[in-house]
Amino acid sequence: MTPPLHLSLAGQAVDVLREQVLTGEIAPGSRVNEVEVAQKLGISRGPLREAIRHLASEGLLTLVPHRGAFVPDATPEDVKALFELRTALECAAAELAASRRTDVDLVRLQEVCAESRRNYKAGQPFPYRLDLAFHQSLLDAARSPRIAEQVRLVQQRVVLLRSALEDDPPHQHASLDDHDELVRAIADGDAAKASAVMRRHLSRVCAQMLTSLNH
Template sequence: MMVDLVHTGLAGQAVAVLRELVLTGEIAAGERVNEVGVAQRLGISRGPLREAIRHLASEGLLVLTPNRGAHVPVTDNDGVRALFELRSALESAAARLAAERRTDADLAAMKEASAASREAFATGEFPYRLDLAFHRTLLDAARSPLVAEQVRLAQQRVILLRATKEVAFSHERASLDDHDALIEAITAHDGDRAGQVMAAHLARVRDQLLTTS
């Protein structure tokens, strides 16, 4: 990974790169962050890197232990359930708000994101960025920045979990169908239906993570 950290804030860029290393599983669950190695790889000093580590720890993507540095957390089944309780409450509310507040431009963005996901799926891929892109369009339609920020943090932790799991391709297909059902409900201004679809979607994702290893 080649990253230019010279012309922008070093700590901010280090946050982005370190987040990517964690979310893609390149730094695996349970693994300690090798500060020397990562700093050398990015061509920065350990000061900005440590700022980035503290930032990701505040987001729940790293755990800081005194005198032992930082490591990527390992989440047990109780933690998975707790995380999805939070995410479901937030995103179901966001889906209801999106149905109430969406514009035609919002619907077009959601449909475009869904189409991009289906195109990738047809080639045998479904990268997490495309899933996030769809959910981001829904959050944009909800027009609730505080909810959106908390959803983003919860989503990151789900991505971290999925990096450690083998997720069946049939599950990804079902996610695409859920996205289309959300678009249909939001198009119809049916907030109750949109909330129900989102809750069912996230419950299925949760159960998939609980049953895979």
């Protein structure tokens, strides 16, 4: 049996709130009222406060003393700083993946790339889910739990900012190429190239995000 991952109300509240923040159900800039949300979840303010503090530590909420918790909305500076961090982490992960990958890691990466490309050729939009799957597979191949954990947190914050990134065909095409090239470098065990490609890839994504931020 699956022993329920979160027994505690606080843990459940974290999951529900995270979902609502990431999907935009709670709009950026809006405030999280403790009593209101607590009633809506059917729990007391205690566990909810812990959940709010937890999400704040993940960067999904910002706390203002005596004012409450807010969903942060992104400034260009935030995006740049965030992508500098993401670049540092994922380039390192790409290097590690190039030197540590097993054959099954490689197969997994190639599978994800192939599925993304099938999807794209079929005219369907490149689902963000597959992009996440690619980066996740790369992290698995890197075998560095701490780095993987931090990347997950950063990606989460990126999701929070992501506007209409999915429906820009040129960008999607470039990303697919980047992924393929990344897999080739990792297959060759070329750490330097893997890092360089990742850096270029994230630089492109960051630029795309900055432009879509200015409408």
